[in-house]
Amino acid sequence: MIQRQTILLVDDEIHHLKVLIKAFLNDYRVLFARSGDEALQLVQQDAPDLIVLDVMMPEMDGYRLLELLRRDAALRQVPVIFLTGRDTEADERRGLEMGAVDYWTKPVSIDIARIRARNHLELKRHRDLLAKLAITDPLCNIANRRGFEDYLAREWRCAARAGQPVSLLMIDIDFFKAFNDHYGHPAGDQCLRQVAALIGSALSRPADLAARYGGEEFVCVLPETAAEGALVLANRVRDAVANSALMHGDSPLGERLTISLGVATLKPSTANEPADLIERADRALYDAKKAGRDRIAVADYERGSV
Template identity: 40%
Template sequence: MPDAALRPANLLIVDDDPLIIQAIARALNGLGRLRFATGGREALALASTEPPDLLLLDAQMPDLNGLEVLRQLRERPDTRDLQVIVITSQSDDATEQAALELGAADFLGKPVRPAVLLARVRTQLRLKQALDGLRQQATLDQLTRCANRHVLMEAIEREWARALRERQRFSLLLLDVDHFKRFNDRYGHLAGDQALVTVAEVLRQCAGRPGDLAARYGGEEFAVLLTGADREGAEAVAQCLRERLAARALPHEDGVNGRLTVSIGAASFGPDCHGWSDQPTGPVPGGHAWSANLLLNLADQALYEAKRRGRDQAVFVRIELDSGTP
């Protein structure tokens, strides 16, 4: 019987016996998209290319047994939290305990009883759906559906460390809607909310590459994190943002040029940066700790400078990696 509350799911069924795969697939028919693997290595590859909502994993397989597959999945960031049901003909306590300790959500003995399997799979899919909802709430800004500040701060720390380790480029843009208080005062708070949604849409259009992150930093302020992007990359994204927002032509009679605009401050760094350019506030004082927070502060200073210069523009700073710290 179809479960109305259950969204179509993506399931991966792994067993070295094609007949068992067929039996499981028949039992789960109608739950969504089913993919199959007949070995442990193939299962790992499929799971990391496109993590399923639920993995049904045979414990005994010749190339790589199910528990080893599970252990390796737990070590990889993209598959660490996968929901897994282990299915085995060896339903002894030790195997069951090992599977559960590796974070298996459930454990089923063979032969598989279709109705029981279906009931247990549905339970796991319901849990996964609820978890996805909670994750979204914890990471997305409710109004704009951009990443929230918490996700942004974690990403900045992570990318900062990675950029230092791998000598990668990395840029951060901060955006602030111009004269937004006046916008709210003239058009009302709901129109203000809608304007923020529009800015967020434009942000996602211009920063849509893998590794880009568009986030609401707070109030009428947004941030864009661009991994692998130098100052030229940051300039291209800033230009895209300003042009696309201009194309939306949101009226703002008390704003700059009669329409809604943003000011942008950007900080970029990477091994090929040689000193500052267009620096708004002078060099970083000696002894100041270089950190992800400093990068944020620099972008903020650049933003302040963009405001000071008349708004509706972008100001860029670069950080040199090769002299002193970092």
């Protein structure tokens, strides 16, 4: 079932709001605000798919609100339609040059407004789908490496502002080449899908992200998670794979599939960056594999050693 898209209506005139709410309520989820400040609060809590924005409002006009929306990376791609009683080419040009996708003059024709809104929302849905495909691994249906790097960068900035740590799990399927040689590549693909699902099921919070890093390697981003909590989750992931009883008939460790994990934690600062966290987790994973695999190694919080 396709989820209903959300339209945010921003207008200080209650009569115009009621007309537009009635026009869109049957087909879309409708939010409304009567000022620019109220609209800014709403979009931070619930990002809409389309904003219909009155230009002439007291305190903060539509031009200023659009300027603020365009500064937010999460809202930059939301299409904005200007709504105004001023029917001049200069006003329309200014709005379109600022990034508005359309310009409606009051009084609005409801039938035309529905058609135009529908067209803009269909384009938005298409862009959202393409953006999702660009950051999703098609085999495992979790984030791909690009999706992981984008997400880590965003959470790193958030953690820096909040003074919170970020943890990372780096995971490798033990002797996966031998698995492919023994069972064949189709079975190997199925194994990757199963391990991805097991990793995802072991994560406990919506903010935790599982991603395929490449080949048989996976990563988990754990925002606002200290080293102790990251180790708990690493054990949960390892146990999930162990308890699944996935078979690996050509593994030196026995006839079951196992994984190795590297765990690293850093508190973002001016002295480090996301690449440092990845490097520490990668070194910890290397040590786990070097020590015999089917185990977890934790990078030291301060020195980066294992």
